[in-house]
Amino acid sequence: MQPAQIAWIVHERQPLPPSEQALGPGSEAPGLLAAGGELSLARLTEAYGRGVFPWYGPGQPVLWWAPDPRMVLPVADFKLSRSLRKTLQKFVRTPGCGLRIDSAFDRVIAACAAMPREGQDGTWIVPEMMAAYVAWHRAGAVHSFETWIDGQLVGGLYGVSLGRMFFGESMFSLRTDASKIALAGLVAFCRVHGIALVDCQQNTRHLASLGARETSRADFERHVALTRGAPGVTDWTYHRSHWAALGLSLADGGHTTAA
Template identity: 50%
Template sequence: MSECHADFSVFPPVESALTEPNGLLAQGGDLSVEWLLDAYCHGIFPWFNPGEPILWWSPDPRMVLLPADIRVTRSLAKRMRNGGFELRVDSAFADVMRACGAPRPVKPGEGAAGTWISEAMVAAYGRLFDAGYAHSVEIWHDGQLVGGLYGVAIGRMFYGESMFSRVPDASKIALVRLAQQLQQWEFGMIDCQMETPHLSSMGARTLPRAAFVARLAELVKLPHRPGPWTFDVPD
């Protein structure tokens, strides 16, 4: 399967996305491998709540992390060395997605945050995983999955989707290990979608959408590294 068709897309131009809500581009379609690859190749991703139509987004600006810019504090480096964590890749993809989708506590008295990672999304990205495009980076401790992230890789571009931690710093460790490996593989960017203080603290920054789309158009044309992945960065 050809990953990207730069001269054709079922989606409107990303420049036509709304400014409020930021980046809403289209609704409808489906979550087939073909639709998802077309979306990611053009800087678009799905995000919608269960029961809603499929909504497609391309926000401006875009939060990205260049793999070489990953920021590792002394305390995090020490925890990575001495915390007893084990790194695995692509060994529990669906479990990582479901953990990312689990309701999470918010402020006291507000209950738990809702989730957009429905079983339909797990199934859709599972098909991407089976096709060699989706990946999970997992942090294990004493045989238990305690943190990780998942995303989509096309060419030399990685699109981060979501992460989770069941113990402190587990998702940070997953992101650090991913960035280190992607730097070694000469990936150009990790898409982080929306700006957050957490990602900023890890070295991510914002790019205007036009600059983001121009750069990813170059990266998705480079040779694809199909899954399942094996990391060879040192622990």
Template identity: 45%
Template sequence: MSSLPSLLPEDPAAPFPPVEQALRQPDGLLAVGGDLSPTRLLNAYRHGIFPWYSPGQPILWWSPDPRTVFDTAEVRLSSKFRRGLRRSAWTVRADTAFADVIDACASIRRPGQRGTWITLDMRAAYRQLHALGHAHSLEVFDGDRLVGGIYGVAVGRMFFGESMFSAESGGSKVAIAALAHHLHGWGWPLIDAQVENDHLVSLGARRMPRARFITHISALCESPGLPGPWSERVGDWPAARLAEPAPALGGP
């Protein structure tokens, strides 16, 4: 295995190196360079690869091992949080405020993090994917105020989560739980959460060996998906619905 990541060719349709060539330190660094064109990004996600870099760096492409995932039937909300949602007037919508969600994810302050990896170029690239029907957001509203959200990329029946935020306590929890609820209802079993952190684990995220993850997404990405806006599919969905007990189903 090389001690340096691969340099990507200029052709956005060129294949990525096999993920098995990703570095152990830093975990998952596979390639450098290229661009953030829709062709390159969709090709990356189909193969379990995502971009993640800081301002001033070249584009870095990652495929960590293990991968962090959610089973869409098993996102956990505490009993106390669910009880509070019974009285909630929050509503959940999809693809009505994509740019606002990605901007909020970029600007929200996070413990232990200085600056943001969601650069202006990244925001522009994912807005383009959204316009093409491949990137989606779930938004949590208190009246007309955006209080939480999540965005990511859908390929086939696989959703690759990118980032989420809360402007009010619990906003991101409602966003990921509502996303999982709808995806599960559509027959989508997994959400990619990329890299583990305590917040994701508290919501039910688990580790999956990269080889197993790649096997799962290879089949899911080839399955018929739901391209185009999801706004009508989700509608104005009451967050209070999340107070209902979650089904006890397993994932892959």
């Protein structure tokens, strides 16, 4: 039985409602669970630990979502096309090209906020959202994967890490395939560190082409419950050896890890 209306969060000690209360596929906002509250670190930790995320636009209250189905990328199923493999192999071997983690987080999230999105007016990464995730990054739970070429930040993504679960948030690209390189770096990092699944939230053709697929909300929440309490990654450094997890050759081609 779907609720006639969503729950409102009126104080910070009020827990989010069960995800089963989210609006269903026949509603105007499928997956919408609740509205209101603040983007405190405690609230964000509670939400992501249950598979819920905030997503809203300028002038709206905080909106909390638990969509069914959920788009996820099993890192074992990442599709490395021939063209992307060629791009990555060239990137790995080219001097001045490198992938970094957390060296320019503020710039990454700002670039994601400014990136035009097909079918969207404006951005959902509103100033209070940006401030909350920057604070969460400072607390050690949010990380950026960054594509650098000749000292320039040309693409990247950021997401939330809880235990052995990574929740992808947004990406940007200023050069062809720069965001794909960052995503490939994330996948390689996850394979090395035993993170089996990357949350992609919503279904897009781009993500599906890279191996992402839909799963039921119940299955997704079970996976989150199993992985959120596992020991988290302690070394958020991207090592060149991580590329081998994608089957890339690390033969010396003059590559330097400094971007």
